[in-house]
Amino acid sequence: MFHKIISRKDFADLIKDNMTIMIGGFLGCGTPETLVDVILEKGSKNLTIICNDTSFTDKGLGRLIAAKQVARVITSHIGTNAETGKQMVDGTLKVDLVPQGTLVERIRCAGAGLGGVLTPTGVGTMVEEGKQKLTVEGIDYLLELPLRAELALIGGSIVDKAGNVVYNGTTRNFNPIMAMAADVVVVEAQKLVEIGEIQPELVMTPSPLVTHIFAPAKS
């Protein structure tokens, strides 16, 4: 009934130079490592990556930066990846720093068909620059706009063959929000199960949001 499982090669074919890609995870926890492996192997260039943080040079999506495949990153924190700072100073990597709560709301707006949100975060700081400021009931807010991607790469703990996803522990983080805000959504399944094996209340990303499921071969 559902035919969502793709091969490593099929996934590689989806990746193009200059693509805008969201990648889930928080300092690597919840990041789909094998999907990142495939992009490293393919060597696609000039990527724009949207992510919570740039992880470490040898873990998660941080490896794409170390491999100089990224032209721009939209993120909240780069302090754990020395390459990000270095390439930013060298001028080879553009870094847009966004407060974490604002970043997730901007992605949510794109996924939820909202035109923007008003947040108090960043008022009176450099984050204000170039943004519309609105005052509601005497409080100043920044208008923050939606953020979308062509592709979202999601790290799922338990995935059924329809595409329903459960995230264990703190691997959830940005994953279910990003799964709503991209044209194509690929989930790497840590554990692939049959339809009906996931309690319907426990589903965190409903199956229609998932375009493709990638289940790495067990080593």
Added chain:
Amino acid sequence: MFHKIISRKDFADLIKDNMTIMIGGFLGCGTPETLVDVILEKGSKNLTIICNDTSFTDKGLGRLIAAKQVARVITSHIGTNAETGKQMVDGTLKVDLVPQGTLVERIRCAGAGLGGVLTPTGVGTMVEEGKQKLTVEGIDYLLELPLRAELALIGGSIVDKAGNVVYNGTTRNFNPIMAMAADVVVVEAQKLVEIGEIQPELVMTPSPLVTHIFAPAKS
């Protein structure tokens, strides 16, 4: 460690005339019926109720309207409760109709510390009236503002003694969103369990949001 369980009388003491109360549920499904019973018994007047719909005259929060305890209702649908329409025409009940998706986002804004959201819903209709309109990238949006309450009444399916809540099936609806947007949050527990009995991934309302737990005596 946690002392959140309250008696029927303690809950009754929380209810005051003229209060603004959010009540979860969708046509009664997920509504904390016993908490509504207590408000009916107490007979508090001039309440403002925020809810998805006004249910039926003999079910859920619809009973409060039938009992003429409500002065104002902020809701998306009143078609299933003849009393709501009648009292609106008589001028004894003020009805603010809000699109369902806008209603839930306004409540979410209040709970999430956001100053408002831009939604395309309602543009070019009566819903526009009195609202600020913003154009972002050529698309018109309405700026919708936060909606808070003094009290939120939540229908929980499984509640542990710390206050973590699980909602079964479609009882979830507005419940977890309202649980973030009120000064005091009371959950009616269909089933009360010990701490540790709920899988931490399955929690839908984290315990710190819950002020009081009411567990009706089994009949």
Added chain:
Amino acid sequence: MIEDVNLAKTIIARRIAREFKNNQLVNLGIGLPTLIANHIPEGINVIFQSENGIIGMGPAPLPGKENPDVTNAGGALVTALPYGCYFDTAMSFALIRGKHVEYTVLGALEVDQEGSLASWIIPGKKVPGMGGAMDLVVGAKNVIVSTLHTERGKPKILKKCALPLTARHVVNMIVSELAVFRVTPGGLALIEINKDSSVDEIRANTDADFIVSENLKTMEV
């Protein structure tokens, strides 16, 4: 005209049911649209969403299998299919407004040649409220209005809605028991016609301008 209202509704439901492709996410409104679920062609899996918080909605429960915690947006008891899941209203309308729902099908008091519709208020008479309808028609990728062609002899498809709107310029397709119209940038196009009707009959019962498609087909139901 088709005098038998139940037959008319079945024709509409069967025609709309043919519109969906495999694994598309569809939201059916209360009333007539609900009937569509009974007429999905064999071999096609349609995934039903209901805005109260369920994807993978199945048929009404068998006697003795009712679960009061599993309802649809009309408050009726339903079931969840094995691939189904539940979520809160914020997520439900994120899916709806965020263009994740392929089709929404709903009734209307009036629908017009500009693709606007009215469905939530008759001022001074009846005010049910908009519920989720305003979000659904703004957010779904495709909006189908399902409607009897006339009500008490009066056309439902108009040049311009007179009642307060649910939304402006959002309807993609109108399906009645007599005809199927597409709303195009140039106006209404009649693209299908009931085998027992005629363009003249449709003109006589439609209060809107429309062109007749060069490709006019018989409604398959």
Added chain:
Amino acid sequence: MIEDVNLAKTIIARRIAREFKNNQLVNLGIGLPTLIANHIPEGINVIFQSENGIIGMGPAPLPGKENPDVTNAGGALVTALPYGCYFDTAMSFALIRGKHVEYTVLGALEVDQEGSLASWIIPGKKVPGMGGAMDLVVGAKNVIVSTLHTERGKPKILKKCALPLTARHVVNMIVSELAVFRVTPGGLALIEINKDSSVDEIRANTDADFIVSENLKTMEV
């Protein structure tokens, strides 16, 4: 001055740990604030949130009990207590911005007498990014800056931050190894002092104006 940095940090952690009441929700930043969890007085249950998506965070796992799927905002492996739960980043920052977190404790590069702080960028030198800090200090009900009183002999508590701000006018309390200040509408108030320090020593090492509370107390640690 207290020359032993580890002792200084312990004093700060122990003092802040006394601030919390039973069952309050608290977010501790990376670094010095993390130490506070080890010094909560007996009989007080503090509920720890970490912005990566956990409430009810417990201590580091015992050897052999590590779960790579349970981390804190610094990426370290942690545990969940029996009343704990997990959620996504949108929910996490809804809790933070929505005033559901009672205390956030974080370090700063600079903090000033107006309650502004700088913690995320030294232009041209070091740009870690703000992470969740801007949301935390704007959203938490109470903001405590935990900081060594000086760094390389230079005061950290200033009249006005020179570095780009994390937020303006949000800090409620500043705790160093020498002193506790409250930020009041009238400016900084010195409310507690280390038993081995003096008001003169604090004046000499603080680059901000402050009044000495009539109620000046000895820091209990």
